[in-house]
Amino acid sequence: MSLPQTAASVSGAFDSIPVVDIGCVSTPEERAALAQQIRDACMNVGFFYISNHGIPQETIDEVFSAMKAYFSLPLETKMKLYHKEVANFKGYAPVLDSNIDPANRGDLHESFEIGWEELLAKENDEKRVNDGAMSGANIWPLEPAGFREACLGYYHAAVGVGKVLFRLFALALDLPETYFDDKTRDSAANMQVLHYPPQTGSDDDRIVGFGAHTDFQCFTILWQEPGIQALQVLNSESRQWINAPPIPGTLVVNIADQLARWTNDVFRSTVHRAINRSGVRRHSIPLFFGTDYHVQIEPMPSCVSLERPPKYEPIAAGDYVQKRLEEKYHQNATFS
Numbered sequence: 001m002s003l004p005q006t007a008a009s010v011s012g013a014f015d016s017i018p019v020v021d022i023g024c025v026s027t028p029e030e031r032a033a034l035a036q037q038i039r040d041a042c043m044n045v046g047f048f049y050i051s052n053h054g055i056p057q058e059t060i061d062e063v064f065s066a067m068k069a070y071f072s073l074p075l076e077t078k079m080k081l082y083h084k085e086v087a088n089f090k091g092y093a094p095v096l097d098s099n100i101d102p103a104n105r106g107d108l109h110e111s112f113e114i115g116w117e118e119l120l121a122k123e124n125d126e127k128r129v130n131d132g133a134m135s136g137a138n139i140w141p142l143e144p145a146g147f148r149e150a151c152l153g154y155y156h157a158a159v160g161v162g163k164v165l166f167r168l169f170a171l172a173l174d175l176p177e178t179y180f181d182d183k184t185r186d187s188a189a190n191m192q193v194l195h196y197p198p199q200t201g202s203d204d205d206r207i208v209g210f211g212a213h214t215d216f217q218c219f220t221i222l223w224q225e226p227g228i229q230a231l232q233v234l235n236s237e238s239r240q241w242i243n244a245p246p247i248p249g250t251l252v253v254n255i256a257d258q259l260a261r262w263t264n265d266v267f268r269s270t271v272h273r274a275i276n277r278s279g280v281r282r283h284s285i286p287l288f289f290g291t292d293y294h295v296q297i298e299p300m301p302s303c304v305s306l307e308r309p310p311k312y313e314p315i316a317a318g319d320y321v322q323k324r325l326e327e328k329y330h331q332n333a334t335f336s
């Protein structure tokens with residue numbers, strides 16, 4: 001069956017999120033079997049967990065303790081790097097600064113955002129220069145000590161996982177394995193460390209940790225703090241929220257809007273939200289992974305048919321992301 005034919009036969013109904021072991025990729029047969037599992041997950045759910053992702057536990061532990069220390073600093077200290085006073089959305093965003101779902105009244109989380117940067121600073125960092133409007137130096141807080149190294153250590157490991165995933169997505173789309181390689185040389189890859197204070201007040205559904213939304217880039221790789229349920233994924237058939245609890249040793253991967261556009265919605269970019277009613281603080285780390293700035297995103301021929309004509313106009317990847325980011329931060333919270 002062609003991709004559009006298969007897409008027409010799936011419903012978007014699911015009651016759990018599949019776990020895919022990406023550790024076994026040495027032979028072409030193993031990669032083909034894995035690609036099949038990923039294709040099923042992307043067409044049915046738009047979300048899957050990956051196990052055996054290869055990021056050392058130590059790297060995760062370091063960023064987790066650094067972000068906890070950072071978010072424990074006084075608000076005035078964190079506001080010195082307020083992202084609206086820094087180019088390109090880098091830096092700190094306080095609680096209720098964003099409001100991703102226009103029906104809501106503010107997102108109950110704070111964040112710190114970074115983009116590409118070599119661990120050992122380079123004088124002429126070409127990657128950054130080539131990054132167009134998504135470039136711009138990161139800014140770093142003076143404390144806690146080691147925050148930059150811990151964040152970048154995890155960032156580079158997660159970018160490596162993103163490169164592996166792009167190859168698996170190519171196979172899952174019946175494309176040559178290297179299809180995305182020359183489109184992801186200076187990939188957009190923005191990472192946020194997030195802190196969700198416990199939500200203990202009234203059950204006002206218009207204030208949640210992270211309102212219902214889809215992500216903007218090609219896909220997101222998410223680390224969640226162990227033991228705390230917050231992330232929920234929408235089953236578009238039954239309109240029910242399905243919990244996506246942290247599973248030890250895994251990361252969550254979700255398809256985002258650019259890859260949905262590129263695949264003419266053969267891969268689903270699924271609505272999700274986060275609500276922290278655990279009674280304790282919760283942390284997570286999304287890495288939003290995309291392509292080089294000037295890559296044209298338009299429905300690829302293998303995902304188009306007479307019955308499934310192209311649903312989207314071509315657009316440069318970077319322009320699209322820029323537009324979506326501006327929308328996100330201009331729909332400011334009106335919390336009273």
Ligand SMILES: O=C(O)CCC(=O)C(=O)O
Nearest residue numbers: 194210215231274284286
């Ligand atoms: O914190 C989470 O579990 C989800 C975060 C998220 O959806 C996002 O940052 O786009």
Ligand SMILES: [Fe+2]
Nearest residue numbers: 213214215272
């Ligand atoms: Fe998201």
